[in-house]
Amino acid sequence: MNNPERVGFLGLGIMGSRMAANLARAGFEVVVWNRTRARAEELAEKHGMTVAGTPADAAAATGTVITMVVDSPQVEEVLLGPRGAAEGLSVGGLVIDMTTIAPTASRRLAERLRPNGVGFLDAPVTGSAPRAADATLTIMAGGPPEYFERARPLLDAMGRLVLHVGPQGHGSMIKLLNNTVAAVNAAALAEALKAAEGAELDLDSLVAVMGAGSGGSTMLELKAAPMRERSFEPLFKLDHMLKDVRHCLAEARALGVELPLAKRAEELYAKASADGRGDEDFAAVIAVLDGL
């Protein structure tokens, strides 16, 4: 049942649907499951996949499952809930969770699967929908090296930079830190744009100067335009960013480390969410400054 040429894929949202499609293109037999079944059927028809009725069925048919859902409660549900993947996995099975969740949650899930002889990797990704689509995600995996080696062909079919970053939970923690830095950098950019608008500066010049120098960042490249246009079509939802920053703050607190800027950024994103902007792109953090 643990055929490495077969893989179950649980969760076919914006990211998951594109990642599963790349696995099919790379020649893997993909068995998909999604809470809304119609989505799974549409994707399966397009890419020659099989649809499973439950996570347990997808797992039983493949022996290796990837989860790409919203947060740890959803991962727990599809793995350990009724008809969850754990029911379909036997000794030697492997779960690769690519959702961004807290490291403590990753470690807890690994511990609950271990008695069944089922392995676990926390392997979250960076890169939004376009990079999911063209298989150029960055993938950071935490867990025992032997599981990483087994997962590697699957991960290589979805990502460009694929790293084994350390033991269980370290993939999740690196992902949270990356997103938290992105959240702070984006909010700092929003502040600068607000001040520049107030001073009636030429924003093209500001962006060119920052891009050529010490103010440069990936957030500048990706978010300056939507922030200037106040156009918040979601590539990555503000509420998801807020969730990641909060997970990161909680982990850091448990480690006894203070993150003063991340804390301040969390307040700004929380304000934006409370203002009803949680489903917009996180570039909408600039709207909080508009309201100050």
Next chain:
Amino acid sequence: MNNPERVGFLGLGIMGSRMAANLARAGFEVVVWNRTRARAEELAEKHGMTVAGTPADAAAATGTVITMVVDSPQVEEVLLGPRGAAEGLSVGGLVIDMTTIAPTASRRLAERLRPNGVGFLDAPVTGSAPRAADATLTIMAGGPPEYFERARPLLDAMGRLVLHVGPQGHGSMIKLLNNTVAAVNAAALAEALKAAEGAELDLDSLVAVMGAGSGGSTMLELKAAPMRERSFEPLFKLDHMLKDVRHCLAEARALGVELPLAKRAEELYAKASADGRGDEDFAAVIAVLDGL
């Protein structure tokens, strides 16, 4: 007296000495002045420049002077103090201030020179010593376009991206915003590194993931290594960064714009300065987190 092939250069610190050398290399006759005269003489001998005894003498010999000192009080002193450059400039003279100062200070200096028929550009730079040395600075000039056109051959000899960004003070404001974003991004990076150290993550993996994705920034490229090594040899002094962030906050306040993250970053850099780290590189902001 306003020979565009001659230029006075006032202030030969880490940046100024390299910029003046590039003007000499480009074929300009450079007349240098520095508060510590020995420095001027050493540089002049090396690059075939002339040393002036006072800013007024440098100005009288050239008609066009560049100032590259510490902050607005020093610019004011070398321009308008006793034997300052203004005494040596007549109608048609031009001052190009490349110091990072507040926009309000830039506008005030321009207004004080105007009655004498002397022009003024605020033309600060980004890029530290290595980019000053190889003439690849970014230069953002604010002021009347005719002054920018006159200054352009000089600026082109020192920079790669040379922009006329708008009216008086806009060069200064763009510079302050760039540095403030850099200050926030650097402090956010410091936080992430501290948390990663606390979690015993593989820092090479963290830096690789951030560099490939949404956490990427110029600060990551330049400051991750010195922060990890706690090696704070100054490329840009923490107290200078703190000064720029404070100027930026004051300008924004005057415009009625709040900069919550910049304010929090200012507190961190101020703490580092109070701890005696003002003369170290601003990467030393991580030492504040070490002490929390």
